[in-house]
Amino acid sequence: MNSIKHRYILKITPLTAVHIGTGLELTPFNYVIKLNKNRTPTLYRFIPGQVISFLSSEQKKELEKLSESGNILPLRKFLYNNFKAGMEIYSLPVSKDIAKSYVNNLQSERNQLIINEMYRKGDIYSPVIPGSSLKGAIRTAVLNKKVREKTSRGYAVPKINKEIQKQALNYKDAKDDPFRAVSISDCVIKKRSKNQIVSNLFIYKNTRGENSRIEMQMTYELIRGKLFNGSAIGGVELLIDNPLIEFPPVGNWEGIKVKLNIKEIADSCNKFYKDAFKEEFNKHYGSCNEFLLKNNLEMLEREIDDIGSDSNKISFLLRVGRFSQVECVTLEEPYRSPFNKKGYGKTRTLARYNDLEMPLGWVRVDVEKAYINGKPTERAVYHN
Template identity: 30%
Template sequence: MKLILDTVTPVHIGSGENIEPYEYVITDKFYKINLDKFIESLEEQDRNNFLEISAKNLVQARQFIKNKANLALIKEYTAKVSEEVRKTYNTKIIDPKSELSIQTFIKSMDKPFLPGSSVKGAIRTALLWYCAEKELQREYPHNIEQKLFKYKNPQDDPFRALKISDSGFIPEEKMQIYNIKTYTKRASLFNELGFNIFIEGTNAYFPDGKSEMVSFVHTLHLDDSLQKYNYLNIKLSPDIIIKACKEFYGALIANELEFFRGESAEGVYLELEKLKGLIKDKSNRFLLRIGWGSQFDGVTINLAMQNRDLKKSRKLINSKYPLGWILAEIK
């Protein structure tokens, strides 16, 4: 079977690595530079000046690179940037206290891709929630999973039967640098925390438009020989996956709509309403939420708890777009 995914809001699957401010330049777009090539490209006097400056003052080194770099010769790859990212970069590049590191997207052979494990994790969370007993009280996550699925060892995990391949590579022009800001809610008011987080993420329907959606094709396989019928409350099938995802991610959107209800977050609320509208029809399309920024409720079965944690912060792009939403279809 094929699993077709389209990005609705930007997705970031982190690699665990950062690009430091002296390793990139932002002008018309983002340029990841090869520092060794930059040094080699300099005339002897400039090279000596740069080595002396970089040993003493990283802020001046950033400015030196920005002013002297021949980007066509030393770039490793590029990505689009929003006007907000460009303005933040130009303002903060001269601030010694600023953190302008960029969290990188997971890559293979230096090219970004969507891991099947991330997609499987999103489906797994939906199935866990779908199977959760309503009277389930708060327990440690690993105990919850074992209670729901009645397995004792990892090798007995019924999700071994669900196999999802990695995607192909994401084209360079479909990647973008985003500025993520964190917002907290007190009473009905939202406050922006005063720091920026730069990430590499995919283009998406929101905020870029339908033509900028990134499409992924994965292979989805259910291995009947690995299904432990006596452990599971359900037998895995495409229909069960679709039903569980529709119900869980529908509940998640409803929870987010309630969180953002109010005049101070009207922009986010309206975008979530649009997101909800994508799955109003009776087709087999369903939503997933994957990657960094999916928030606690999106990666746990917290919504099934009677005494659930109520998280009071959210990460947003452009003050209104949540991360990680994907439209999916099994064919």
Template identity: 20%
Template sequence: MTFMIPIPYRLTPISPIHIGCGEEVNWASTLIDGQNLLLIDLMKAELPTNLARKIIDISLKSTNERGLLQLQQLFRDNQAILKTAAYDAIPVRPKLLQEFKNKLGRNVQRNNKNAPIINKLDIARTAYASLTHSPYIPGSSLKGALRTAWLADKAKRQHVKPGNQGNELDEKKILGGSFATDPFRLIHIEDGMTTAENLTEAAWASNCNRESGKEKISNRVEVIRPCAYAAFSGSLRRRDLGGRPAKNHNREAQPVNAPPLRDLVNTVNNYHLKLFEEQARQWQNLKQIDRTWVEKTQRLLEEVNRQNCMLVRLGKYGTAEGKTVSDDMLRQVKVKVGKKEYKKQSHGTTFWLAGDYQAQSGFLPFGWAILEIGDYRSKVLQDYCETLGKKAPGTPSAMPKDPVPKDPQKALQWLKAKLGPATRNKEAQADLVIQVISSAGSWPIDDRYELSDLLADYNFGKFHQDIDDLLEEICEE
């Protein structure tokens, strides 16, 4: 008989996390609104005929960089109209936001033929749920972090040596043959989902030399902000085969069991704590690293290691050392040493750091998180998040607070434009709606009904019932 034993988990990011999903947003799908980028869907925009015709004409007649510049200028000058197509909002680091403002609709570079080069202003999105637009942590990312640590420990105990065919052969040696003998096939980890709001922001990802700190390349990325305690949750399930052996064709069948939870916690912590300390020593060379964060995180990890928590590293930009076995003899990182020359060595030569555009300090490494298992909740971790947690840029004022127009029809259009971004900040949305309802008591009854119909398409979370009650009052004759 097979048993699936669910064990709840909670995940707390302690540094910025970016989990690639293959999607980007750019100037053609965003608008600047205060400290936020509003994400827009032009297919849903209610465009005046003359504006739609201009967009089509420029798109068809000007396929070069000059046409792109004209489109950027057109979008910038018609933000009020395009806001009606907004469906989400991402806060942006201050200097990165200023970079957008400086480059949007302007020619800031020219090629060797003196033609304008238009910056696309791309931002790589982190993985998100398509229905709620909220970020999530894929269970496969978590499982990969745990399995890498477990494989590294097992390789060390078995004294596995590198083979001619690289990591694939090494892994087969460690597992004893195949998928059938892999204990991690008996561990199932759900995606980490969230109901929290304002968890992400757009930041600058800088690839720096580990010795000099000099930036080599950079990207704009959406990251999950650190220090939101227990922001993500799910379940980990251990499958028990009841002592039955694994089906391993052409080999003698061996009993396979999922790693005991206590052993897994210790193994994962040993791997990641060692990695953190190794890299913390190297971070001392980098002036842009936030040293307060490093010191406080080191003190946190001294406590976490004694509790039912695991330190893990997730997502993109987490260095090759965090995704390979820890033995220097087995790890082979491909490093560029010349224009077309590469070599393999046990460690990388750069770090990816998250911060603000052209900032000189305040950068953090990517991908670190604490995983709490079972019903245990770490008071030390909660205090750490309360101390280091920072208010997201652009919140709670993701929706600008302008006066409500006195004319009912203008007020309805005003509210529709404000609600367009569908920000995850339900409280800000509810404030806007209550502003309008408060002034709608003197409207003609047909306009009040139109307001009720408009709000029926929105979900205001915990404020929904209060808004329904207010609408019922003003819609009574």
């Protein structure tokens, strides 16, 4: 029995913007947008109760009076006028169009100026890509590979998603699921301005080769990927529990029958997500005649092509977070539940930050270090 646990240190590099949501929203009662000392439009996020401690006695009286009046516009203006740098729990750059909209609508009841908050770590408020999101993306790619293998051997694909997974990964219930032996820690990204932004999203539509845009009021906090002139990088630990994988069947437990390893994970992810990107690029952006957008997409294409190109290292592609598009979070056709033949939708959701426009969620993963029972090794990286 191979009783050795394999531990890998992975570097996570978002290539585009990434949004992991909380369902919560920011309003002008817990943020302001002002120019920072470098004259960059910046969102300052604060906790109202903590801001009060910075106010003078007169300011506190004025705030109390405004709060009792029930009129939101003077209250918005008060918070804007009396906020000072240092009151915030975090800050991040905003795009020029968002800053302009904020100034123009701060005194408008018709615009709530809502910003969708991203998931952050506890009291330090650092952006986070949960390990569960990374593991889910990996599972989708591996599952797709296993389904392909089953169908190539003549197996019929079940119509119910849960049954597809059981057949492809060869398990009967959760305790036999091979991904029970895989764990991934959360990816915590430092809350520096180069690592996060506030951006508007828009709908990009392709109808019979004709491209158009649908501008909607969708404003989001985002992890700032490399191609958004960001430097967001995080590290995670991926553990493959070989003792559990190799443990023999006991009683009603049949054991884990599919043996996962890092090389298969990387190969599965590169095949699935690179194919998904190419298909999306060709179907939605191939006829794009907008110079800036086309240039941005070609930069992303080059970054994705580079992943996995070094035969001496392991790197792979993932797509995570909201707006990853259905094709990247479900099996490829013809296995995609609910087994319709509609194929790709006609729209894509893109993020815009000043002159940069790109789809969301693309992430590069590099295997930086490998350990067997706590000892550094190269063998674990290529273990089969």
